[in-house]
Amino acid sequence: GMGAKKHGGGAGAAAADIKRVESLQAIVLADAFARKLRPATFDGPKALLPLANSPLLEYVLEFLAAGSVEEAFVFCCHGGDELEAYVAQVAPRFAPMQVSVLRSRAACFSPGDALREVYEANVIQGTFVLCGGDVVTNMSLAALLRAHADNKAKDKDAVLTATVLPLPLGHRGRPAREDAAWTCDADTGRLLHFEALPEGLCPEDGSPWEAPDTDRPPRVAIPLEGVLAGAGAASVATVRCDLLDCCVDVCDHEVLTLLVDNFDWADLRRDLVAGIIGSDILGKTVYLHEAAAAPAAGPCAFAARAHDWRGYGELTGDVLSRWAFPLVPDSGLLGTMDWQRGDKRAAYRVGRGAVYREEEVDVARTSTVGPRAMLGAGTSVDQRASVVRSVVGRRCHIGAGATVLDAVLWSGVHVGAGATVRGAVLCDDVRVGAGATVLPGAVLGRSVVVAEGATVPGQSLYTTHAARVRGAGAKADDEDEDDRDDRWAETEDGDGDDVFGDDDGDAAAEPPTPCADLGDGGAGFLLARTAPAVSFACARRPGAQPEESCFSEDGGSEAGDKSPEEVFKENAADLLTGMLADGAQTDNIVLEVNALKFAYNRSVAACAAVCVRAILSRAMSQARAAGAGSSPPARKTLLLQLRKAIVRWGPLLQRYVTSTADQVHLIEALEECGQSMPWVVTSFSFVLQFLYEADVLLEEPVMRWAKTAGAAKEGTLRRDCYAHAGKFIEWLQTAESEEDESEGEDDEED
Secondary structure, three states: OHHHHHHHHHHHHHHHHHHHHOOOEEEEEOOOOOOOOOOHHHOOOHHHOEEOOEEHHHHHHHHHHHOOOOEEEEEEOOOHHHHHHHHHHHHHHHOOOEEEEEEOOOOOOOHHHHHHHHHHHOOOOOOEEEEEOOEEEOOOHHHHHHHHHHHHHHOOOEEEEEEEEEOOOOOOOOOOOOOEEEEEEOOOOEEEEEEEOOOOOOOOOOOOOOOOOOOOOOOOOOOHHHHHHHHOOOOOEEEEOOEEEEEEEEEOHHHHHHHHHOOOOOOHHHHHHHHHHOOOOOOOEEEEEEHHHOHHHOOOOOEEEOOOHHHHHHHHHHHHOOOOOOOOHHHOOOOOOOHHHOOOOOOOEEEOOOEEEOOOOEEOOOOEEOOOEEEOOOOEEOOOOEEEOOEEOOOOEEOOOOEEEOOEEOOOOEEOOOOEEEOOEEOOOOEEOOOOEEOOOOEEOOOOEEOOOOEEOOOEEEEOOHHHOOOOOOOEEOOOOOOOOHHHHHOOOOOOOOOOOOOHHHOOOOOOOOOHHHOOOOEOEEEEEEOHHHOHHHOOOOOOOOOOOOOOOOOOOOHHHOOHHHHHHHHHHHHHHHHHHHOOOHHHHHHHHHHHHHHHOOOHHHHHHHHHHHHHHHHHHHHHHHOOOOOOOOHHHHHHHHHHHHHHHHHHHHOOOOOHHHHHHHHHHHHHHHHHOHHHHHOHHHHHHHHHHOOOOOHHHHHHHHHHHHOOOOOOHHHHHHHHOHHHHHHHHHHHHHHHHHHHHHHHHO
C-alpha cells in the first residue's frame, strides 16, 4: 500500500515537471495571403509596414510579451531576410520572450499551408497562441488562456478557443466583406455553427459605400439538427452577427495534426473551424471567448486589423486616439521604422489636441498642427501649412501653405508649397509637386512623383514597379478570387527569390506608359482602382461620403487659410458625424469634443453649437434614409427622426448646457443652423419642443429668447425663427398662466 502511494505521487510529480517544461509558445503569421495592401507590399513584407510610425509587427510582439509568452515564432513565406534582420535588432527588447523567424520551405498560398509548414518544422510542443501579423489589441491574453484551460477542463475534446469582440453591424471597425454569423451555446460558449457571409455588408461594385441597414441583417441558413444536437436539451443556442473576429486563437497541438490530415483546408475560419464543428467523425469542439466579457480584460478591450487600406486608416486613427492603450506612441513600448539604424524605441511626446512629436521637429509659428497629428523626427512644417488628423513620418517636408488632412505620410515624403493631400497614403520617398492635389483614397507607392499642379484621382493605386502593372491597371482592385500574397501572385515560378523587385523574366516586354494622372514630369504607373468599401478614403467615416454637414462647403481642404473657429467647426463636424453614426457612448464623444475644445481654445457654448448642428444633420440623414432617399423627405418623417435624434443625444447636449445663459446660446445656435438648413426655421417650434421635452431647455431661457426675438426687425432670420416658434411659445405662456391661477387658488384656500 505504501509503495503504491509513493509510486502514484512520483508519477504526479513527473507530470507536473513536464507541464513546467512546456513553455507558452506563439505563432505569428506574417504573410497577408491577400492583395489588399498593394502597392506597399511590393517593397517589403506586410508585417513591417508602418502603423503610426512603428512596424505592425511591434504591436503583435508587445501584445504577446505582455501575455507572458515565452517563445514566439514569426512565420513567413517571403521577406524572410528583412524579417530576420528586424528580429535580430529588436529581439533583446522583448526578453525574456524569445523571438525567431520561421521560414517556409515550400510555397504557401493560405494560412492552412503555413500551419502545415509549422507542423513540419516540429517546433510546437503543446498549446500555442496563433495570431496574425497585422493585429493590434490590448486585450488580456491571460484571460484568453484561462478561458481555454476552463474549456479543456469541462470538455476534453476542445482544441481551439477563438477570440471575438462585440461590434455592431456596420461599425467602421469591421473589415469589409468579412462578416459572419456565429451560432454558439449561450451557456458554455461552444461554437455550434459558423457561416461566412462572402457577399459582406458592402456592395462589390463601384457604387458609393453606405452603412448597411442594421435593422435587417443578412439572412443565414443554419442546420438546426446539428445545432440542437450540439447545444443539448437544456441549453440555448444564440446566433450572433455582431462579433468581430480578433484573429487571436489559442490552439492545441492537435489543430496542426488536423490541418495535415485535411490538406485541402486553407482558411482558418471557413475551412478549419467550420470543418471541426461540422464533422461528427473528428469529435472535436471549438469555443468562443468574448474579450470584452472577461473581467481581467476590462470594459475597453480593443482589437483591430490592418486588413485593407480602409482598415489601415481606421486603425491609424484609433491608435492616435489612444483606444489601443498602452500601445500608444508616447508609451515608450514601440520601436521606430529606423530599426535598421539601431533605433530601439520611439520617443514621442503627446501635447494638447493629441499631437505627437518626436525631437528635432521644425514647425513654423504660422502653421497648424492637430488635432490628432503625428510628426516624426527630422520633419519640417513650413509657414501657413496645415497638418490635421494625419501621421507624418521621419524626414518629411511639408511646404509653405500646404494642407495635409486625414492622410498618412511615411518616411522621406516631400509635399510642395501650396499642395493638398487629403485622405491619402504616401509611401516612402514620395514627392508631391507644388500646387498639386492628391484626392481621398489615393495610395502612392514608394518613390512615386506627382508633378506640379497635377490632380491625382481618388481611390487609385500607383507604383513605380513597371513589371507589376502589366494588364492590372484596367480593372478595379476588387479583392479578386486569388487570395495569394502579392509577391507569390506576381511571381510565375513561385520560388519567391525576386519578391520585391521587378520580374526579370519580363524584361524584354514593353514597359507601360507613365500614368497621366501624375502630371507632366510625374513618375509612376496606375496599378488599379480600389473599390470604395476597401478604400482609404472611407476610413474614419460612416460611408464614402460624409453625412449631411453644414459646417463646411468644401470639406475643409484649405484649413491653412481659415480661422481657428472655422477649423474647429470642420474638425468637430467630421468627428461628430462619424461618432453619432457609430452610436458611440456619450462619455467618449465628450472626451473627443473636449480635446478639440482645448486644442482650439473654444468655449462651452461653441461645443454645444457644433453638437446640436451635428444632431440636426444626423436627423436629416436618417429621414432621407427612412424615406428611401427622397429629397427632401416627408415632413412627418423628418419630425419623427428629429424627435428620435434629440431623445437619443439629449444627454450629450446636457453636458454642455448647464445654465440659463448656456440655454439661450443654444437657441441662438439653432438660429444659425437655419441659415444653411432652412427646414430648421420652418420646424423651429418642434425643435424647441423636443429639446424642452428632453430637459435640455427650460421655460425661462425660452421666454427670455422670445422676448428679444419678438423685437427683432421684420425679415431677419431671428424674426422668422420667432414666427415659426409661435405655437410653442404660446403653449408655454398658457401653461405658465394656468400654473399661476392654480397657485392663486391654493393661496385663497389657505
